[in-house]
Amino acid sequence: MNKNIVALTVNGEEYDLALEPQVTLLEALRDHLGLTGTKEGCGTGECGSCTVLMDDKPILSCLTLAADCRGSQIVTIEGLAQGGKLTAVQEAFLEKGAVQCGFCTPGMVLSVTALLDENPQPSEEDLKKALEGNLCRCTGYNKIVEAVHQAVETISSPEGEGRQA
Amino acid sequence: MSELEYVGRRVPRKDGPEKVTGGAIFSVDVRLQGMLVGKILRSPHPHARILNIDTSRALQVPGVKAIVTAADTPGIPHGFVETPRYPADQPTLAVDRVRYVGEEVAAVAATDHYAAEEALDLIRVDYEPLPSVFDPLKAMEVDAPEIHPNHPKVKEPYRNIAGKTETAWGDVERGFAESDYVRQDRFESHLRTHGYLEPQATVASFEANGKLNVWTSSQGPFIKRAKLARTLGLPLSSVRVQKAYVGGAFGGKIDLFSHEFCAGLLSMKTSRPVKIVATRQEVFCAYRHGQPLIVEVKTGVKKDGTLVAQEYRVINNPGAYRGSGVVVIFLAWGFAMLPYRIPNLKYEGYAVYTNNPVRAPQRGHGAPQMRFAAESQLDMIAEELGLDPVEVRLKNARQSGELLPNGDNVHNCGLSDCIKEAAKSTGFSEKCGQRRKAASSERYRRGIGMGVSSYFGGSLIYPNSSSVIVKMNDDGSVTLLTGALDIGQGAETVLSQIVAEELKLPLEEIQVIAADTETTPVDIGAWISGGAYVSGNAARVAAEEVRRKLLEIAEEELEASKEDLVVDDKSIYVTGSPDHHRTYRQLVEASIRKHRGDSIIGEGHWRTMRDEPMHPSLATTKGRWSENYAFDAQVAEVEVDTHTGMIRLLRAVTAHDCGFPINPLLVEGQIDGQVSMALGHAFMEQVLMKEGRTLNPNWLDYHMPNIHTLAPSEHIDVITESYEVGRPYRTKEVGEGYVSAILAAIANAIYDAVGVRLFSTPFTPEKVLKGLGALARSDENDTDV
Numbered sequence: 021m022n023k024n025i026v027a028l029t030v031n032g033e034e035y036d037l038a039l040e041p042q043v044t045l046l047e048a049l050r051d052h053l054g055l056t057g058t059k060e061g062c063g064t065g066e067c068g069s070c071t072v073l074m075d076d077k078p079i080l081s082c083l084t085l086a087a088d089c090r091g092s093q094i095v096t097i098e099g100l101a102q103g104g105k106l107t108a109v110q111e112a113f114l115e116k117g118a119v120q121c122g123f124c125t126p127g128m129v130l131s132v133t134a135l136l137d138e139n140p141q142p143s144e145e146d147l148k149k150a151l152e153g154n155l156c157r158c159t160g161y162n163k164i165v166e167a168v169h170q171a172v173e174t175i176s177s178p179e180g181e182g183r184q185a
Numbered sequence: 186m187s188e189l190e191y192v193g194r195r196v197p198r199k200d201g202p203e204k205v206t207g208g209a210i211f212s213v214d215v216r217l218q219g220m221l222v223g224k225i226l227r228s229p230h231p232h233a234r235i236l237n238i239d240t241s242r243a244l245q246v247p248g249v250k251a252i253v254t255a256a257d258t259p260g261i262p263h264g265f266v267e268t269p270r271y272p273a274d275q276p277t278l279a280v281d282r283v284r285y286v287g288e289e290v291a292a293v294a295a296t297d298h299y300a301a302e303e304a305l306d307l308i309r310v311d312y313e314p315l316p317s318v319f320d321p322l323k324a325m326e327v328d329a330p331e332i333h334p335n336h337p338k339v340k341e342p343y344r345n346i347a348g349k350t351e352t353a354w355g356d357v358e359r360g361f362a363e364s365d366y367v368r369q370d371r372f373e374s375h376l377r378t379h380g381y382l383e384p385q386a387t388v389a390s391f392e393a394n395g396k397l398n399v400w401t402s403s404q405g406p407f408i409k410r411a412k413l414a415r416t417l418g419l420p421l422s423s424v425r426v427q428k429a430y431v432g433g434a435f436g437g438k439i440d441l442f443s444h445e446f447c448a449g450l451l452s453m454k455t456s457r458p459v460k461i462v463a464t465r466q467e468v469f470c471a472y473r474h475g476q477p478l479i480v481e482v483k484t485g486v487k488k489d490g491t492l493v494a495q496e497y498r499v500i501n502n503p504g505a506y507r508g509s510g511v512v513v514i515f516l517a518w519g520f521a522m523l524p525y526r527i528p529n530l531k532y533e534g535y536a537v538y539t540n541n542p543v544r545a546p547q548r549g550h551g552a553p554q555m556r557f558a559a560e561s562q563l564d565m566i567a568e569e570l571g572l573d574p575v576e577v578r579l580k581n582a583r584q585s586g587e588l589l590p591n592g593d594n595v596h597n598c599g600l601s602d603c604i605k606e607a608a609k610s611t612g613f614s615e616k617c618g619q620r621r622k623a624a625s626s627e628r629y630r631r632g633i634g635m636g637v638s639s640y641f642g643g644s645l646i647y648p649n650s651s652s653v654i655v656k657m658n659d660d661g662s663v664t665l666l667t668g669a670l671d672i673g674q675g676a677e678t679v680l681s682q683i684v685a686e687e688l689k690l691p692l693e694e695i696q697v698i699a700a701d702t703e704t705t706p707v708d709i710g711a712w713i714s715g716g717a718y719v720s721g722n723a724a725r726v727a728a729e730e731v732r733r734k735l736l737e738i739a740e741e742e743l744e745a746s747k748e749d750l751v752v753d754d755k756s757i758y759v760t761g762s763p764d765h766h767r768t769y770r771q772l773v774e775a776s777i778r779k780h781r782g783d784s785i786i787g788e789g790h791w792r793t794m795r796d797e798p799m800h801p802s803l804a805t806t807k808g809r810w811s812e813n814y815a816f817d818a819q820v821a822e823v824e825v826d827t828h829t830g831m832i833r834l835l836r837a838v839t840a841h842d843c844g845f846p847i848n849p850l851l852v853e854g855q856i857d858g859q860v861s862m863a864l865g866h867a868f869m870e871q872v873l874m875k876e877g878r879t880l881n882p883n884w885l886d887y888h889m890p891n892i893h894t895l896a897p898s899e900h901i902d903v904i905t906e907s908y909e910v911g912r913p914y915r916t917k918e919v920g921e922g923y924v925s926a927i928l929a930a931i932a933n934a935i936y937d938a939v940g941v942r943l944f945s946t947p948f949t950p951e952k953v954l955k956g957l958g959a960l961a962r963s964d965e966n967d968t969d970v
Contacts, residue, residue, distance in 0.1 A: 117197070122432070
């Protein structure tokens, strides 16, 4: 099949990839850029493991064609921590025990990040709405919710003022 | 005794930073140069003879590098159980017959998945369909289609018997005769899947030196190595299974799977790395789920609720090959007899071949099904006799030091305290039985229920034991080598905490090398609930040896005797004079300088029941089983909508005796996850099958709990053991014992709310409405399970 050059901006870096038109963003990230932090749990948009941010909004990269991401800013789990410094959300997931096997974690962390960047004081309903597309089989979600609460606290504290989620 | 600094603390995971940044490499993430894509051709028939397989057209597809069928294999079968009584019964690729829809018939390796899929379409297999059977009771009938010949030791007039467990003690007939009240009930459970988020995935790479390197999503590398080497006809040492993180397993990734064998064989054929990743649909349709049981239980009690006699008959449907089906019917006996004293008991369990996909252990491995039956019936008995359900449980609960009928000692047993604490924290006695009477006209009705369970830890099954090596580095930090695989339970963290405690060394200074059959010592595996106890004690012994060696050198260096030395903060000093000290770094240096190059390395080994040569008999239950049993009582509060039959779990309280929680944060995580899984079991999850085909092979149609169905989970620690530096410790499992009692508690709470007794899972609105008389009873659904 013919390949097209697709210009992608991922974690602030620009790439020109020669891709067949049916290649998904997930395949482009994992197979062409080696960014394997983004996971495929089902490939059909049911589990949320492949969540990445497209212009700050969480999307399912398994259902998104790479070619449709031209001109957008894509952020994957590898793009969150800057200079080895974890974000408030990543730190909260660690401290609260919201990570077990870790397979849902990248998608979960990105969904929470998108939520808190847009809405730093989410209600319980906002939180549930934001995470309803991300399945986790290990934690029962209890400690994930605790982690979100801690991240909210960190971001809104005087020290965390202006800090990115 | 000095204060514990690392053990018993809420320490964040060792592997956490890698996992929150996307750096953790799972099997699905492994990429090697020149790697091929492997795909599996599966049987479309539940039972058929294979007349011919023609791969000639498929081999013509550009990019196809190899195709393998049974003819290319060494023809060595495998099984979850491989014993003289229960020899391996499953081919790695179907030979002349397929026995379930999805059975592996051929495998292709190609340069990309398009070529691989095209080749699958072009492999021509001629089948002659055979009669098939899916229901275990029908499969037992003498005129049922024969899937495998009966097990030779089974004398009953049945067919398709894969195995039988039979045991008894006391005199059950006399027990029933002496009982004041006897009742008999039948309970059924349904088919659920594990729901691990990382699909089954394997990368195999056959190197020029004859070594097969393997990364596979599993629950421990050593059993995979053993089974891969044997089925591929390779020496054990020619297979190396290496660490990759695992995206959940829950019992579904233990023994050998055909795709692992095929990845290895295809790599050997092509001399290129081969990766096989199952699609989610394949996981649902062709891989192993849990095992529904039919449980018939007859119980006799005295008027005061004292258990006198119990008789069980259990039927298991493990699918077309034995899988762990004969283990479940053994374990079901254990889960029947563990929590309560039963002076007279008779048990028989059958595993029956059917033309369903093979089935696997699933968190709890039979315990949820058995405790659902036993605890539901116990509530019925209590109500009949006008007894308090809490009192009945306390009256029969095992106590510390009791011996089980197989000779096991339960040691410190916190069950009575678990029952009391769970009841107290929920106001159980004030609530139970009250609301049903008081509010019968209200639409939303609340109820409370209790269940009790117990689970074993670290039993004897290959590889039986764990070893750990702790190496001291030149800078005074240590490297911990363990064969344990962290599948999310936190193995690396727990072992590090133990080493940190024994050596008074910060966790950051412990580097873990794990789960590599080549470089790390053997480990029992993350599937027999023995990590914290067996591997943990091995780590403790290894660290203790390092500590002893450090102290010996410190004695020379500080010219003091061992009794006067204190280990703290990466140094050893003389009591009372902290300035007179040597750091670990100095001690390592001294050891190498003055002891002709001796570096400091400790090794530790542990096994349960060291005087027992063998695991217990699956057929007779004779022989020791475990030396550590965890106990728990769980309480559920539910709300039932009497108009719709919908049920909500309002509160789930787990009072648990896990011995000593080495990391309370991880313990809570385990409990929360299990309560959530039980909620899915109770209300949401069901694999629907019709004639061996899966009807709902995706997460839109198979409903796992999501954030909207979060189970409100509370924990109460009942601590019965302690940890002391330099001494063996006994702790208990927390990984799978808490999926069971809560299921029974939910069923009992539903009864408490609306008076509807449910004898089968899942607890659907239809069943509730039928029980309320609001929906006509009819012959249920048209699916098989």
